Structures are given as structure tokens and as C-alpha cells.
Amino acid sequence: MFLESLVWLRNQVxxxxxxxxxxxxxxxxxxxxxxxxxxxxxxQQNTLGSVIVNGKRSVWPLTKAEGVDPNVRG
Incomplete structure (x- = not known):
């Protein structure tokens, strides 16, 4: 899980x-x-997508905390 917010500050997001x-x-x-x-x-719940950083598209990786649910047994 990750949290995403947009904040308007000094004429920028x-x-x-x-x-x-x-x-x-x-x-x-x-x-x-x-x-x-x-x-x-x-x-967002465990999504894998892409973000644009400094004008370049890069993959938003899952971390171990996001990719593994401790309550689910495999």
C-alpha cells in the first residue's frame, strides 16, 4: 500500500x-x-505502474512490505 497526495503550493503541484x-x-x-x-x-493497494521523474518514465517498484502480505500463506 502507498499513499499519494497532490498539494498546490507556490503555483506548483x-x-x-x-x-x-x-x-x-x-x-x-x-x-x-x-x-x-x-x-x-x-x-493505492499493491499496484505496479510507472511514474515520470525528471521527465523520464521509470517503473514504480513494489517493496517487500508492499509485495508480501504477512496474513496470506503461500
Missing amino acids: AVVISESVVIHERAIAELKAQGGVCLSDQC
């Missing part, structure tokens, strides 16, 4: 992506304290 709820909420709070406005909040 900041994208915050986190695996931890606590760290994500802290980052959003800091951006809001600087005058940011949260445009969207999403929670």
Missing part, C-alpha cells in the same frame, strides 16, 4: 508519495503550514 501513514500525514501538514492546499488524497 507537489506530489507526496509515502508508504507510511504517519510520515505522509507529517509531510502534508508541513506543506499545509507553508500555505499549501491539498488537491487530492489516494490510497
Whole structure:
């Protein structure tokens, strides 16, 4: 699982992506304290996709925490 939020700050959209709820909420709070406005909040469940970083497309990898569910026996 990962959390994704879009925050409008200083005429730009900041994208915050986190695996931890606590760290994500802290980052959003800091951006809001600087005058940011949260445009969207999403929670993605174990998806593998691609992101664009510095104009280049790259794979968004699953981490061990996202790829393995400790409650499921294989």
C-alpha cells in the first residue's frame, strides 16, 4: 500500500508519495503550514505502474512490505 497526495503550493503541484501513514500525514501538514492546499488524497493497494521523474518514465517498484502480505500463506 502507498499513499499519494497532490498539494498546490507556490503555483506548483507537489506530489507526496509515502508508504507510511504517519510520515505522509507529517509531510502534508508541513506543506499545509507553508500555505499549501491539498488537491487530492489516494490510497493505492499493491499496484505496479510507472511514474515520470525528471521527465523520464521509470517503473514504480513494489517493496517487500508492499509485495508480501504477512496474513496470506503461500
